[in-house]
Amino acid sequence: MLLMEERIRRDGRVGPGNILKVDSFLNHQMEPQLYREIGREFYRLFGDCGVTKILTIEASGIGIACVTAQFFDCPALFAKKSRTKNIDGQVFTAQVESFTHGGSYTVMVSRRFLGPGDRVLILDDFLAKGNALLGLIDIVEQSGATLVGCGIAIEKGFQEGGRMLREKGIRLESLAIIEAMDEDGIRFRQGT
Amino acid sequence: MLLMEERIRRDGRVGPGNILKVDSFLNHQMEPQLYREIGREFYRLFGDCGVTKILTIEASGIGIACVTAQFFDCPALFAKKSRTKNIDGQVFTAQVESFTHGGSYTVMVSRRFLGPGDRVLILDDFLAKGNALLGLIDIVEQSGATLVGCGIAIEKGFQEGGRMLREKGIRLESLAIIEAMDEDGIRFRQGT
Numbered sequence: 351m352l353l354m355e356e357r358i359r360r361d362g363r364v365g366p367g368n369i370l371k372v373d374s375f376l377n378h379q380m381e382p383q384l385y386r387e388i389g390r391e392f393y394r395l396f397g398d399c400g401v402t403k404i405l406t407i408e409a410s411g412i413g414i415a416c417v418t419a420q421f422f423d424c425p426a427l428f429a430k431k432s433r434t435k436n437i438d439g440q441v442f443t444a445q446v447e448s449f450t451h452g453g454s455y456t457v458m459v460s461r462r463f464l465g466p467g468d469r470v471l472i473l474d475d476f477l478a479k480g481n482a483l484l485g486l487i488d489i490v491e492q493s494g495a496t497l498v499g500c501g502i503a504i505e506k507g508f509q510e511g512g513r514m515l516r517e518k519g520i521r522l523e524s525l526a527i528i529e530a531m532d533e534d535g536i537r538f539r540q541g542t
Numbered sequence: 543m544l545l546m547e548e549r550i551r552r553d554g555r556v557g558p559g560n561i562l563k564v565d566s567f568l569n570h571q572m573e574p575q576l577y578r579e580i581g582r583e584f585y586r587l588f589g590d591c592g593v594t595k596i597l598t599i600e601a602s603g604i605g606i607a608c609v610t611a612q613f614f615d616c617p618a619l620f621a622k623k624s625r626t627k628n629i630d631g632q633v634f635t636a637q638v639e640s641f642t643h644g645g646s647y648t649v650m651v652s653r654r655f656l657g658p659g660d661r662v663l664i665l666d667d668f669l670a671k672g673n674a675l676l677g678l679i680d681i682v683e684q685s686g687a688t689l690v691g692c693g694i695a696i697e698k699g700f701q702e703g704g705r706m707l708r709e710k711g712i713r714l715e716s717l718a719i720i721e722a723m724d725e726d727g728i729r730f731r732q733g734t
Contacts, residue, residue, distance in 0.1 A: 373652060374654065375617075378619065378620065378622070378651075378652055378655070379617050379618070379619045379652075380607075380608055380611065380617060380618045380619070380620075382608075382611045382612050382614070382615050382616065382617065383615070385608060385611075385612070386612060408600065408601035409600035409601045409604060409620065409622075410604075412601060412602075412604040412605050412608070413604050413605065413607070413608035413618065413620075414608075415572075415605070416572055416574075416604075416605035416606075416608050416609050417609060417612065419572065419574045420574050420577070420578060420609065420612070423574050423575070424574065425571050425572060425573055425574065426571070426572045426574070426605065427570065427571045427572070428570065428572075428601065428605075430570070430601075459570075460565060460570055460571075463566070463570070463571045
């Protein structure tokens with residue numbers, strides 16, 4: 351999606367430790383026009399898949415999921431993160447390893463909102479190692495729902511998450527794939 | 543907003559400890575049509591106030607803020623919660639007391655995204671004691687921006703937050719105000 355690449359080039363900043371900062375438009379401040387185009391693009395990609403639920407994870411996936419849900423006219427659902435493992439049986443849970451914060455956390459979704467009749471599109475703002483996405487996929491599988499695919503705003507193509515998910519046969523659509531980046535610039539994967 | 547009251551009556555559940563559960567449509571699963579009408583209603587109420595930024599707090603305010611921002615065509619910004627007080631000078635911070643989880647946490651917003659030229663609408667899903675809202679208002683004041691008002695999906699009118707904020711002269715618009723509730727039913731404040 352050219353619009354996303356242009357926006358990253360213009361307003362993304364690569365900081366120390368090779369961290370991409372997109373907080374001016376994607377995951378702290380959220381630009382309404384960009385969000386609308388993200389929703390429209392995911393609908394163009396997955397609109398014919400019979401999606402009944404959009405699933406994301408708190409916090410920064412929620413905005414993308416809600417605006418995209420306006421195009422699909424289906425509910426959006428966000429998995430909650432918790433450090434506690436003491437959760438009652440009313441939820442599906444999965445463990446997610448965290449590299450940013452260390453350790454692991456539990457993600458959970460109420461059993462009332464996912465089931466065998468659902469066709470689920472998973473959305474998130476970032477894909478790097480893919481651990482959060484694996485947790486969400488695990489929850490979809492536990493529920494008996496069908497995973498239609500995953501939509502990502504920005505994939506870090508130099509980390510292993512994207513390749514790992516594609517090798518599993520999961521349909522993964524990333525609006526921008528960063529092939530390499532440093533403080534001098536960002537290079538995108540061609541043909542995305 | 544009749545639609546919100548009807549939805550709470552139909553799908554809200556009052557659980558043990560007098561907790562209102564609205565997770566089937568508002569703060570876990572999020573209904574696209576309801577979200578659209580929430581955005582439309584906040585725009586009807588505040589659309590002539592010259593809003594330049596919508597401010598909310600993670601996690602469940604984010605969806606409301608993003609969908610409402612589509613009507614205002616202005617950026618939405620979410621304050622991040624952190625347990626750490628060691629934050630650099632690039633952010634506005636406020637302390638918020640938490641009654642659900644005990645203790646207090648820090649909310650923060652990057653200084654780059656709020657300033658004296660901004661006219662801010664604060665949105666959130668729930669208002670009870672009003673502590674999170676006070677934290678957001680504190681951040682707006684620190685930035686020198688103008689607070690246009692606060693929009694809330696569901697106000698617990700039997701807790702003190704709403705009265706306290708209105709007594710400060712803050713324009714507070716709640717789409718549904720619950721006057722009383724127990725496991726037998728929910729009574730709304732008239733004329734909202």
